[in-house]
Amino acid sequence: MNLSTNNEIDIVRASSTKINDIDFDNLVFGNIFTDHMLICDFKDGKWQKPTIKPYEPFLLDPSAKVFHYGQAIFEGMKAYKDNNDDVWLFRPDENFDRFNKSAKRMAMPEVPEEVFLGGLHEILKIEKDWVKKGKGNTLYIRPFMIATGTGVVAAPSSQYRFMIILSPAKAYYSGEVKVIIAEHYSRAANGGIGAAKAAGNYSAQFYPTKLANEQGFQQIIWTDDATHTKLEEAGTMNVFFRINDTLFTAPSSERILDGVTRKSIIALAEKEGIDIQVRSVLVWELVEAAKNGTLKEIFGAGTAAVINPIVGFSYKDEYFELPKLEDSVALKLKDKLTNIQYKLEEDTFGWTVKI
Incomplete structure (x- = not known):
């Protein structure tokens, strides 16, 4: 040595x-x-x-x-x-x-x-x-x-x-990702440590995720602890929903991790002229949008996976398949973000730091 x-x-x-x-x-x-x-x-x-x-x-x-x-x-x-x-x-x-x-x-x-x-x-x-x-x-x-x-x-x-x-x-997830919306288990609670990147947050997810895996789903979309009506995170990632041409994501809170990738996607979407709203999305909104055909995309966002498209979700034993799109906003934003990270496009945000 x-x-x-x-x-x-x-x-x-x-x-x-x-x-x-x-x-x-x-x-x-x-x-x-x-x-x-x-x-x-x-x-x-x-x-x-x-x-x-x-x-x-x-x-x-x-x-x-x-x-x-x-x-x-x-x-x-x-x-x-x-x-x-x-x-x-x-x-x-x-x-x-x-x-x-x-x-x-x-x-x-x-x-x-x-x-x-x-x-x-x-x-x-x-x-x-x-x-x-x-x-x-x-x-x-x-x-x-x-x-x-x-x-x-x-x-x-x-x-x-x-x-x-x-x-x-290389890639964190491979293959198609299907999710189930949580009706009983919670990732975090108000006043708890959900906004901290604490080890215990992740170990607490393992059991309900195991149950989801046994039903054929790769991840869970977590809901709020009090009412289980607000959509919050997807597995270990922040989650985005595209209904018609509007992108939605939940605001950061005591329960939701303030993701770096999440913040970057919001900034990129705004720059690209994509209508994005940071607000609580309710389960019934998502189900209704899936039924009437206005739900176009769901995707998770985090450092490990960057952006991971979700192909379908289940709620109360009813499964909803998402459409296969050629104009995917998720893939467009992923390409923009990774191009900045690999210095293939100009970093107009000043996000990248040279070693």
Whole structure:
């Protein structure tokens, strides 16, 4: 191993690389990780010096509070390589801000910009060869923080670990996606942690999603916890509905994650002259639109999948197939967004950041 420093970060380089053993044409999302990871610990009331070191397991005490009280948050980001071999990030400031909003909601310490963004830039410089050229190829970035303090008293931890790991990726979902509208289970509740990107939000979805899978559906469109009449998110993504020529999406709230892709789609739609309304969409509106033929598209939006069209939905045991369109707004917006991310079109929004 080779030890070096940039004054702000200690760097321990791996003695060899596993990149030549990876089949980049047949990646399973989130299963392969790069040679290095970033670690920064919080203890004695302050953040310590970050370290970039070889990717490896690490030990935790069995009483670490992450195991018992679920103090764990994360972000999802991607790096892209353009045709000139330059590596780019997409709106990393939004992920940084949201990460610290999640930290605050979960009674965890906020991560300094020089650790989160500065550390991210440094590790991407080291792992730039893992970012492959070509539309569809990305390096998925997973910043996360866990409570590492010990003891089983139900109270916030006094110690935490912030990490960044990287995984080469292609498409997140493959094949057609059919969804079922939730009538009983909820993703989040008012006053809860739905707006935080907390690990517990996702584990709570696994069981109802398993039930949906058993019925032949890939995901759930979540509804509000109080009345189950408002459409909120699709699986792990924000969700959009196109009725006639108007695009609808729910407003962010205590229950709904303020997605970076969601915000970008709204801005792109407005620029493209697409009528878009940010308001609560009711289940009966969607069912009525499906029955009278005015429902044209439903699609999920998130970092991992970018935009994922939904081919049909079920509600109260009635299934509604969506029309197959040549003028899909979802695919048009996905193409526009990914062209900006891969630097194939001018970024007039100032969203992209060069490494």
